[in-house]
Amino acid sequence: MAIYLVKPKVSVSRKNHLKSAMLTFARELLEKEKIERAQEKVNYLQERVAPLQLSGLSSQDLMDLCKKLHQQVDVTDEERYDCEMKVGKHNLEIENLNMKIGDLRGKFKRPPLRRVRMSADAMLRALLGSKHKVSMDLRANLKSVKKEEKEKEVDKEVGDWRKNIEAMSGMEGRKKMFDAGTQ
Incomplete structure (x- = not known):
């Protein structure tokens, strides 16, 4: 018995309303952040840099002030x-x-591996060591297929197709087809 948990589905209009509310809230936060950054910048500059008073200074005093400012810039x-x-x-x-x-x-990139020609026996010896003598003849368990039988079957099928149709018509033909399929 399988128990399925069904999540309550939210309507499309509700989703859109929530999405727009989230976007407006995020927009407001970004605007507040920009204002705070600008205020911090102004406060920092007021602390670090004193306002310049250029009125009433002689040309020598202006040159000294420029040199001083140049040193601060450096x-x-x-x-x-x-x-x-x-x-x-x-x-x-x-x-x-x-x-x-x-x-x-x-998780580094592995180099492409080269194909190594090694028999199964040599691979087992390499993995298990030379102590274990395990022979693995994979071809011994394979079923042998005689090619002659297939060629004879092909010769039987080639013939007059009209005779095959006449022989297969009726209930006897269907029985022959059924018997041929079970062999």
């Missing part, structure tokens, strides 16, 4: 380069570890 560029190099090293390390995991699992 420092941040070096930090960015260092961070990129660290990320590159970590990605390479992750890739190497993934390859090691693949090797340990055995």
Whole structure:
């Protein structure tokens, strides 16, 4: 006795309503996330960079300010380069570890195998060792088929087809066909 569990089916309109509700909820979350990221960026820039006051500065003061800003840009560029190099090293390390995991699992690409001509006896000796003397003659158990019998049957079937039809007509012919099929 088989017991089948039947899941309650949800109507198409209900599915569409749930799908649209999920999409609107996800859209709202994405918008909130964008707003939060923009706010974090503004807060970070306010903490790191002081607003510039260029009014009332002489040309020498402006040149000094430009040099100072240029040095800060160089420092941040070096930090960015260092961070990129660290990320590159970590990605390479992750890739190497993934390859090691693949090797340990055995999910690497296997090379194509070459065909080796070896008899069954030689294969058994290789697997079991030279102590066990097991001979495996696979052809000994095969049934021999005589070709002569098949050729005679073909000769019998070739003949006048009208005679075969007349012989098979009626109940006797059907009985002959039935008897021929059981032999």
